[in-house]
Amino acid sequence: MSGARLTILMTVDAVGGVWRYAMDLAAGLRGQVDVVFAGFGPEPSEAQRREAEGLGPLDWCDAPLDWLVGGESELAVVPKMIAGVARRHRVDLIHLNLPSQAAGLSVPVPVLAVSHSCVVTWFAAVRDGVLPAGWLWQRRLNRQGLAAADVVVTPTRVQADLMARSYGPMPEVRVVANASRVAAPARRMARPMVLSAGRWWDEGKNAAVLDAAAPLIDWPVVMAGAAASPKGQAVAIRAAEARGEISHAEMLELMCEASIFVSPSRYEPFGLAVLEAARGGLPLVLSDIPTFRELWDGAAVFFPPEDPMALAEAVNRLIRDPARRRRLGQAAQARAALYTPERQARAMAAIYAELCPIPETLRAAR
Numbered sequence: 001m002s003g004a005r006l007t008i009l010m011t012v013d014a015v016g017g018v019w020r021y022a023m024d025l026a027a028g029l030r031g032q033v034d035v036v037f038a039g040f041g042p043e044p045s046e047a048q049r050r051e052a053e054g055l056g057p058l059d060w061c062d063a064p065l066d067w068l069v070g071g072e073s074e075l076a077v078v079p080k081m082i083a084g085v086a087r088r089h090r091v092d093l094i095h096l097n098l099p100s101q102a103a104g105l106s107v108p109v110p111v112l113a114v115s116h117s118c119v120v121t122w123f124a125a126v127r128d129g130v131l132p133a134g135w136l137w138q139r140r141l142n143r144q145g146l147a148a149a150d151v152v153v154t155p156t157r158v159q160a161d162l163m164a165r166s167y168g169p170m171p172e173v174r175v176v177a178n179a180s181r182v183a184a185p186a187r188r189m190a191r192p193m194v195l196s197a198g199r200w201w202d203e204g205k206n207a208a209v210l211d212a213a214a215p216l217i218d219w220p221v222v223m224a225g226a227a228a229s230p231k232g233q234a235v236a237i238r239a240a241e242a243r244g245e246i247s248h249a250e251m252l253e254l255m256c257e258a259s260i261f262v263s264p265s266r267y268e269p270f271g272l273a274v275l276e277a278a279r280g281g282l283p284l285v286l287s288d289i290p291t292f293r294e295l296w297d298g299a300a301v302f303f304p305p306e307d308p309m310a311l312a313e314a315v316n317r318l319i320r321d322p323a324r325r326r327r328l329g330q331a332a333q334a335r336a337a338l339y340t341p342e343r344q345a346r347a348m349a350a351i352y353a354e355l356c357p358i359p360e361t362l363r364a365a366r
Contacts, residue, residue, distance in 0.1 A: 010022055015230065023051055061082075095114065126267050154173060155269055190258065195224065209308050225244075275336055277332070285301045301318065
């Protein structure tokens with residue numbers, strides 16, 4: 001414990017949304033909590049490494065992520081590595097951004113596990129819960145990790161309920177909405193463009209439906225994001241304009257130019273890209289899934305996620321009604337104000353304090 005502050009170890013990866021979540025949360029906690037990062041999976045870029053090191057020490061571990069391996073044995077070194085980083089930095093608490101990382105973890109400090117997403121809940125939402133035999137170890141490992149955690153955090157109530165159905169009883173579950181720390185995109189003169197963003201190789205992002213709708217939409221449709229995964233999964237984008245994997249800054253630039261934002265996802269535990277578009281005042285057209293209803297009901301247009309015709313009609317109605325676009329963008333922006341980094345940091349700091357109370361001798365020194 002540094003002075004009167006907790007020191008926490010937070011696991012990260014450089015591949016998906018966990019990186020943005022961890023960096024934004026650590027920035028929000030600055031001055032309240034000292035953060036040490038333990039990274040897993042593919043190496044971060046130099047820009048990512050600099051960003052992390054500006055917020056706290058970064059130890060990159062030579063071990064994979066659970067969703068990038070073919071079997072449980074490849075993850076056997078993970079708990080030992082986490083325990084080693086925790087010892088070196090004398091942390092007070094461990095915040096894991098993959099629940100499987102808690103399986104087999106033996107440490108003398110509290111453990112909090114955040115479930116941003118997982119293979120098992122993905123199959124529950126996208127494939128009606130039919131988990132292939134080759135992935136059964138994922139359910140077992142995640143269940144062990146969830147049971148080992150002192151507290152489990154999810155970004156939405158929908159994700160918490162999906163986890164309960166997928167894994168059975170868990171420790172206490174807290175819902176803390178995600179947030180985005182970057183400045184809201186400054187709206188410029190909007191172009192006649194419909195924007196969407198995602199890791200399109202992921203079947204849950206539903207690229208095929210948006211691509212099928214694109215020729216039916218009156219304006220060009222831009223799909224930003226990777227079409228191929230690190231494991232070789234790929235999707236073909238034929239009708240929409242595929243921008244490929246771009247930087248976060250480039251994505252925000254596109255949001256400044258677009259007039260409508262679409263998310264066709266079938267599985268989305270939260271959806272940071274939707275939040276960033278809403279913060280910039282973009283009207284939202286979203287797939288009608290429970291997560292988006294929980295977060296954006298009353299502030300977005302919804303369409304059945306399997307129906308490209310319905311998607312195109314919803315977008316075209318907005319294209320032809322500028323006043324409604326403006327009202328819907330204002331509603332999205334007002335709703336986005338509920339999901340602030342300050343609120344997220346306060347909620348997480350309160351959970352940390354419950355798990356690891358500051359001794360009265362240190363509290364008095366504040």
